[in-house]
Amino acid sequence: MILALAVAAGAIVFAGVYLILSRDLLRMVVGVSILGYAANLALLASGRPEPGMKPAIVPEGLEALSSAAADPVPQALVLTSIVIGFALTCFSLVLVLAIQQRTGGADADALREVEPPPTHDHQPALVEEEP
Amino acid sequence: MISLLLTAPFLLPLATALLTVLVPSGGARKGVAFGGALASLLVAACLVAEVASEGVLRVAIGGWEAPFGIELVADALSAAMVLITALVALLALLFQESDADPAETSGYFHPLFFVLIAGVGGTFVTGDLFNLYVWFEVMLLSALGLLAFGGRVRNLDATVKYFVLNATGTLAFLFAVAFLYAATGQLNFAALAEASRPDDAARWLPFVSLLLVAFLVKAGAFPVFSWLPASYPVLPAPVLALFAGLLTKVGVYALLRTAAHVFPTAPVIFFEILGWLSVFTMIVGALGAIYHYDVRRILAFHIVSQVGYMLFGLALHTQGAQVATAFYVLHHIAAKSNLFLLAAVVARTAGSYDLRRIGGLYAARPGLALLFLVSALSMVGVPPLSGFWAKLMLLREGIAEGRYVWTAAALLTGFLTLFSMMKIWFAAFLEAHPAGVDAPKPLARATPAYAAIACFATVTIALGLFPEPVLEFLARAFGASDPTEALASLAEGAR
Numbered sequence: 001m002i003l004a005l006a007v008a009a010g011a012i013v014f015a016g017v018y019l020i021l022s023r024d025l026l027r028m029v030v031g032v033s034i035l036g037y038a039a040n041l042a043l044l045a046s047g048r049p050e051p052g053m054k055p056a057i058v059p060e061g062l063e064a065l066s067s068a069a070a071d072p073v074p075q076a077l078v079l080t081s082i083v084i085g086f087a088l089t090c091f092s093l094v095l096v097l098a099i100q101q102r103t104g105g106a107d108a109d110a111l112r113e114v115e116p117p118p119t120h121d122h123q124p125a126l127v128e129e130e131p
Numbered sequence: 132m133i134s135l136l137l138t139a140p141f142l143l144p145l146a147t148a149l150l151t152v153l154v155p156s157g158g159a160r161k162g163v164a165f166g167g168a169l170a171s172l173l174v175a176a177c178l179v180a181e182v183a184s185e186g187v188l189r190v191a192i193g194g195w196e197a198p199f200g201i202e203l204v205a206d207a208l209s210a211a212m213v214l215i216t217a218l219v220a221l222l223a224l225l226f227q228e229s230d231a232d233p234a235e236t237s238g239y240f241h242p243l244f245f246v247l248i249a250g251v252g253g254t255f256v257t258g259d260l261f262n263l264y265v266w267f268e269v270m271l272l273s274a275l276g277l278l279a280f281g282g283r284v285r286n287l288d289a290t291v292k293y294f295v296l297n298a299t300g301t302l303a304f305l306f307a308v309a310f311l312y313a314a315t316g317q318l319n320f321a322a323l324a325e326a327s328r329p330d331d332a333a334r335w336l337p338f339v340s341l342l343l344v345a346f347l348v349k350a351g352a353f354p355v356f357s358w359l360p361a362s363y364p365v366l367p368a369p370v371l372a373l374f375a376g377l378l379t380k381v382g383v384y385a386l387l388r389t390a391a392h393v394f395p396t397a398p399v400i401f402f403e404i405l406g407w408l409s410v411f412t413m414i415v416g417a418l419g420a421i422y423h424y425d426v427r428r429i430l431a432f433h434i435v436s437q438v439g440y441m442l443f444g445l446a447l448h449t450q451g452a453q454v455a456t457a458f459y460v461l462h463h464i465a466a467k468s469n470l471f472l473l474a475a476v477v478a479r480t481a482g483s484y485d486l487r488r489i490g491g492l493y494a495a496r497p498g499l500a501l502l503f504l505v506s507a508l509s510m511v512g513v514p515p516l517s518g519f520w521a522k523l524m525l526l527r528e529g530i531a532e533g534r535y536v537w538t539a540a541a542l543l544t545g546f547l548t549l550f551s552m553m554k555i556w557f558a559a560f561l562e563a564h565p566a567g568v569d570a571p572k573p574l575a576r577a578t579p580a581y582a583a584i585a586c587f588a589t590v591t592i593a594l595g596l597f598p599e600p601v602l603e604f605l606a607r608a609f610g611a612s613d614p615t616e617a618l619a620s621l622a623e624g625a626r
Contacts, residue, residue, distance in 0.1 A: 046313035
């Protein structure tokens with residue numbers, strides 16, 4: 001079970017990093033979101049889940065959990081991080097769509113609004129905007 | 132009572148954020164915002180007083196005791212950081228009332244502002260690794276909102292660059308949380324420290340390194356600082372002061388907490404790497420500052436360079452260096468936030484942020500020139516200002532530890548910092564205006580701007596004149612965590 005999770009997380013990290021290294025902004029933010037799922041799998045695996053584990057509920061008439069109970073903490077952590085990841089994914093997708101609509105493209109290298117390229121004599125570009 | 136004090140650093144700003152959403156009119160919203168910020172400052176002062184008299188405060192949220200539930204902990208370091216956070220928030224709000232490059236006032240500004248403060252406050256009082264991650268994400272989301280605010284292409288450009296590096300950094304943090312939980316079954320700081328006692332330090336290296344990567348991205352250290360100068364210049368002055376003062380320092384705080392309290396017995400190579408990274412961070416940041424002419428960009432690169440000093444203190448890993456680093460963080464927050472506010476007043480009065488387009492302000496605004504000099508020289512480390520003590524202690528520890536190359540790099544960076552600070556000062560105040568314009572444009576609402584600046588300058592001077600009580604207070608946070616002392620007592624027990 002752990003091995004399967006590890007292989008899956010590794011494959012997702014591979015896909016996520018590959019997409020993040022792309023120059024296309026949309027692929028980049030999708031990559032960040034995919035990388036988040038690898039982290040979620042790693043969190044899930046940190047509870048050492050095994051087939052046949054029971055939910056962490058104390059059975060009727062007993063005082064303590066049975067030894068086959070799953071660790072509930074990683075499940076709570078995964079739930080939290082999925083929700084946070086969802087918010088970040090939504091925000092970043094809208095962000096890239098807004099950039100595409102306003103500039104007509106989504107090339108990371110062409111996005112030089114904040115850091116304009118230096119002038120021909122290697123001086124920093126003049127600041128145009130008024131405070 | 133204690134649970135109120137410990138939850139207030141994030142609950143008060145969150146409540147204020149909610150109220151500012153509900154209040155319909157602009158005037159009432161400002162009132163609520165100022166009320167919330169003032170209340171935060173008062174409660175933070177109470178927290179400092181309580182920690183000073185009672186020592187470390189702990190609360191287990193919901194009655195779930197520490198290694199199972201989430202624990203809030205405030206020691207001297209947390210309390211001091213909460214206090215300075217509340218102060219920066221209040222003064223940034225005050226500066227927003229002036230007309231020197233304020234943020235556009237729409238219904239979104241105050242809620243985002245206060246959620247950001249809540250995230251920062253939560254970071255400082257949490258005693259739980261996963262909870263720290265959650266606060267990091269709260270800060271990230273509200274910071275993204277403040278960056279994208281306005282929706283111009285330059286805002287979106289800055290936001291996307293901030294997002295990609297910071298989100299990747301927090302994901303590294305999440306991986307580290309998963310691995311640490313799998314290895315120890317703990318998330319609580321104290322329990323993790325207990326579990327990672329130096330039986331085989333090398334086993335912890337991969338986990339601690341992942342944490343290091345995550346926190347270095349947040350702190351804006353070499354080689355992962357590129358998001359910082361790419362995003363900060365689009366921010367309006369009050370928000371910029373808030374970001375510059377607090378956000379990178381949250382990364383430094385997390386590193387300090389990790390190195391001093393959670394993994395004090397991390398392998399030596401960890402601190403060796405941190406030390407060399409600090410050298411590159413200091414020098415690359417200072418060189419970037421020397422190249423640029425945009426005041427905001429110069430100051431943004433200075434943040435990188437100054438974070439290098441803090442990493443240098445962390446890498447020395449002695450009790451004295453940790454206290455010095457904590458003091459450095461406090462000094463830096465006051466001085467750096469103030470420099471960005473001053474830059475906004477200078478730019479608004481002279482007409483541009485570009486040093487090649489302004490000049491000759493000294494004749495018309497000698498007071499402004501003096502105020503700028505106070506913060507700039509404090510940054511450089513001129514006595515008797517706050518930066519002098521911070522740097523002196525760090526350099527002394529560096530020499531005492533035999534780290535001569537790191538110390539020499541820190542000294543060199545001091546000179547480079549002096550050079551670029553004087554570049555701003557001479558170009559903005561002494562040299563004649565390039566277009567021959569002599570009459571500066573006066574601010575319409577100058578009082579709030581100067582009040583905020585004068586408050587920050589007072590903090591800088593007070594920290595410089597009376598460093599001892601602050602140092603003594605901060606030293607309490609590092610008293611019991613001296614690694615050599617802890618190791619010696621462990622060795623005694625083994626015998």
